[in-house]
Amino acid sequence: MKIEIFELERRQSLWENTVEYNLTESGIHPFTISELLNDEQIKQILNLRLGYGQTNGSIELRESISKIYPNATLDNVFTTNGSAEANFVSIWGNLNPQDELLLMLPNYMQIWGLARSFGVNVKPFHLKEDLEWQLDMDEIQKLITHKTKMIAVCNPNNPTGSIMSLSNMEELIDIANEYSVWILSDEVYRGAELDSKETTSFFGKYDKAIAVGGLSKAYSLPGLRMGWIVAPEEIAEKAWSYHDYTSISPSVISQQIATWALESNTRQKILTRNRKMLNENLSVFQNWLNKRKHLFDFIPQKAGAMSFVRYYFDMNSTLLTERLRKEKSLLIVAGDCFGMDNYLRLGIGSEKEYLLKGLQRLEEGLEEFVNA
Template sequence: MKIEIFELERAQSLYENTVEYNLTESGIHPYTLKELLTEEEIGDLLSLRLGYGQTNGSIELRDAVSRLYPGADPDNVLVTNGTAEANFLNIWCNIGPGDELLLMVPNYMQMLGIARSFGATVKPFHLREELSWDPDLEELKSLITPRTKMIAVCNPNNPTGAVLSEEAMKEIVRLAKEANAWIYADEVYRGAELDGKETSSFFGLYDKAIICCGLSKAYALPGLRIGWLAGPKKTIEKCWSCHDYTSISSGILGNQVAALVLQPERRMKVLNRNRKILKENLTALEEWAGKHKDLFSFIPPKAAGIVFVKYSMKINSSELMTKLRKEKSVFIVAGDLFGMDHYLRIGIGSEKDYLMAGLNLFDEVLRDVD
């Protein structure tokens, strides 16, 4: 088996914690437990026995997750170690050599590498900037063959922040049904919409739809490492038996905190806090980009903690990323890592002063690039 380097995650792993300004984090300024929970709840955590817990996720957490998906119950849910493990399990359990995976791009590139390492063929279908990052559905249609096993989307999308329209979702479901293919929807940014209107889920739109989500992005809790798969019970059971081989279970502490976070009132409080941060920072980024109109342009994201910025300088995006990091200790992910040079992904989930300090250092670099 040939395992490709996951270039995007590798770059983030290497640099995001070693620079002074990490301006590419795709999530939102993380919570502390103190900010999130009451003293009584924290007290309960202190006396929690640190056993394995229920390996497919605690009943309380699976119950809370299932309430996010009308028609679901706890057996429709498998709790995983972050959304990354959910993505891995989906490919490992459901895709084999010779299968074709039609993948929305640009995307968080994890599934591309995993599917190829398991011998599948990955065929990209594109979000088009000229369509305000809507998907090219004619292209998707043209890629379908009898070998098409799955259509995978990331909605809301990393890195563009685009959200599929209801019509586009319906058409993707129609095409998947026609091909008897699975739909896999990475919905980890669901809940991080700037206008507060929650993105529709693919759950329940089709009997072959599998959803992944988690608390790392819209909920600003990546350190809990809580993700999940939601889908048909038989498929979830199959993924659970694969999960026995990967990590047995997610952490019992994370399960307990996550169940508290998903209590309806607290969930809304968390999502509203995060949307406020994103809105303020998007305005700040727009003002900054407005001072460099000839250099930068972007379609404002509808959701997610990131903006995919196009630039007009000649410098290659990986070179620009390295220059910024080495000269100013600012880290911004290069479009190259999404296969799209002359773009940069800028995170808007951090504290505003931090974002602005990093962007001011970017200004200094701009003075000497063509």
Template sequence: MVYLKLETFHLERFQSKWEHIVNYNLAESGVQPFKLEELLGDREKIEIMNRFLGYVQTNGSNSLRANISELYQDACEENVLVTNGSSEANFLVAWSLLEKGDEALVMLPNYMQIWGLAKMMGGTPVPLWLRENEGWRIDLEEIKEKVSHKTKLIALCNPNNPTGAIFDQATLRGVCEIAEDFGSWVLCDEVYRGAELEGNKTPSVWGIYERAITSSGLSKAYGLPGLRIGWIMAQEDVINRLWSYHDYTTICTSAMSDYVANLALEAENRERILSRTRRILARNWPILERWFDNHSEIFRYTKPKAGAVSFARYNLDINSTLIAEKLAREKSVLIVPGDHFLMDGYVRIGYGSNVELLEKSLVLVGEFFKSLQGK
């Protein structure tokens, strides 16, 4: 990879500009973050205060990687590389695989990192559009039509951001079988796995195919974005190769983050954390659902199956970024415009915050959209 022509990551720049100055942030796609004191018992508080602020093992401490591997069937710590957030995980995979002239088939709508990285590496991103009228379904036939020997990578997001759709084991297997026919890699961003509104945990692409790579982290389903802990799950030889790329980027995570992440992923704590996430989603989704139904003359939506986000179409002929910026300025509420997912005419609304903030925010958003409708 030698191309490296960077384009603006509009979603991240937009959120960074506004999220710390508005009164109400509905742009966040995770649940209400933990406070550190909620995670640490008396013994851990003493221990963390007496830890040296040195480097940790660059691929992640043995105990943290072992705890991460417990999330996946038939995995071990040698299958894990710890990164600074799932964003670094995705970057390392794209950097290691994509070269000038390659194609990357990218599920859309989606977090646009891989789309931008493919261009940065001199490749071509090819859209794989989810079928909204079929509950945001993957169309395997479209993949078969678009895949070729130029396809180095097929990039998925399961559960999906921004739609909240979940793709089952059969669908993932179908994608991997198509990829195998062409020797393509499959990268599945699974950072929302564990944040299901109901039912079983979302299936992982791990273990389906030798060239399947999983990225994930603690930012979304675990409510721990400030730790900046992510990881890559892959075959051991792939992990060793990606580790060498990690040496050229962030080298390692912080010692405090490694320690707290390891604590959070111990079995008992992990279940407590994910149970909290599911309680928040179960409590908050009906609030947003009622709000949508009370504004059905403006919005159309599909109920998400996972993640603290909903992706809704609005029936106004106004650019979504203009709407989001105007809402932030006039009502001090932040939402994400759909054109940041290449789908203008939509907005992403997060509902993982505390109830009071969510309800107050939605009142303001409702007033704002009704004022636009009247013009």
């Protein structure tokens, strides 16, 4: 099977550890183990037996995950290695070649590339900038057919950081319901809302919803590689049988730490720390942009650590980001990775000093390349 190159991940894999300033991260500055755990928990980790553990996720872990979704029980939950694997088994397990998938763009392009490699007919619909990155339902009505099996959304969205309005959600559910199609909702940024109002999950609102989540973004724990699916029981069961062919099980260390991270007090502490960082860093970035209004347009994100900006100078986004990497040791994501030239995605979730220095490099690059 031929695959399409996943440009965004490929560029991160190649360069993120070789540059001085990496502003491609869509997550928030990660925790260390000692910042997260108390002495007793660290002792328990040291004595943890390194078996396979429960391969669909321990009972405690699945219970903690179920508590953050309305009307979910542990039988609705299936755990994976990262939300990337949750997306993978959801597409692999629920779609066949020639099925139609309606996919929200712009998006984290994993489902785009993966489904197309599996021979699925992927039909994009778009978040509209002039609607502040909301959906135009007429576009979806025109695309959906009786061959459509699934609608895939990313909410909160990567890269725009927008959150779907409740009316958009309800209208989308009505359309999905009329054609009896699944909604696969990648909600890995849920919990990272700047105004602290948690995004409504599609799970609990629609019977045929598969919600994907994980600890990499809103919880700042990407190194645990902890993701999950919350779905009707038969879908969670099915995901397990596909997962037997991928990685069998998430690590027992990650399962244990994830269970503690999701305990209600710890979870609140994590989310509060992250929202504070996000708000502070977003104002740093907006101050920076305000001095360059003639070059950029920006609808601030509602959630997540990525800022998606449109620029008005004449330079291809891949060319610009390549020059920034090579000449300024700064990595940022080109709009081309989302099929949207003239945009840049900047990760603002790092420590403030680091962000300021990264922006300084961008400033230097712009002065040299754009004014040259």
